[in-house]
Amino acid sequence: MTDKAVPVIEGLFSDTAEGPRLLGSRCAACGTPYFPSSAVCHNPECSDSRIEEAFFGPGGTLWSCALQNYPPPPPARYDEPYEPYLLGMVDMDEGLRVMARINAADITAVEIGSRVELELDTLCKGGEGEDVITWKFKVVQP
Numbered sequence: 001m002t003d004k005a006v007p008v009i010e011g012l013f014s015d016t017a018e019g020p021r022l023l024g025s026r027c028a029a030c031g032t033p034y035f036p037s038s039a040v041c042h043n044p045e046c047s048d049s050r051i052e053e054a055f056f057g058p059g060g061t062l063w064s065c066a067l068q069n070y071p072p073p074p075p076a077r078y079d080e081p082y083e084p085y086l087l088g089m090v091d092m093d094e095g096l097r098v099m100a101r102i103n104a105a106d107i108t109a110v111e112i113g114s115r116v117e118l119e120l121d122t123l124c125k126g127g128e129g130e131d132v133i134t135w136k137f138k139v140v141q142p
């Protein structure tokens with residue numbers, strides 16, 4: 001990453017003193033987590049929607065993944081020439097299932113059930129040469 005970096009979308013993640021975290025919310029009444037943040041609780045069994053800000057991460061388990069072998073349609077962003085990447089669904093330890101790119105030394109060798117950890121990483125270059133940052137997960141234990 002360069003000195004000049006911008007988040008792909010404001011307000012979805014933060015590099016906290018404890019490390020990267022996703023910014024979402026949780027219902028204080030029933031505990032249901034939301035990412036992105038929700039203004040109300042969508043749990044049909046919860047009648048007391050009390051939403052609080054919540055930070056999620058860093059740990060999770062890879063629930064599923066697919067190799068993105070061709071460029072996705074807009075508004076997806078990537079640098080040219082296109083490089084295939086691994087797109088995963090991660091069960092975060094806080095009870096969320098989140099979609100994100102998966103970083104691994106060999107993306108063709110990643111296995112379902114691997115332990116992963118949240119990280120902030122460059123998605124692509126922006127229009128003025130700045131790094132556009134997003135959340136990803138890196139495989140920490142196959």
Ligand SMILES: [Zn+2]
Pocket residue numbers: 027028029030031032041042043046047048049050
């Ligand atoms: Zn609730």
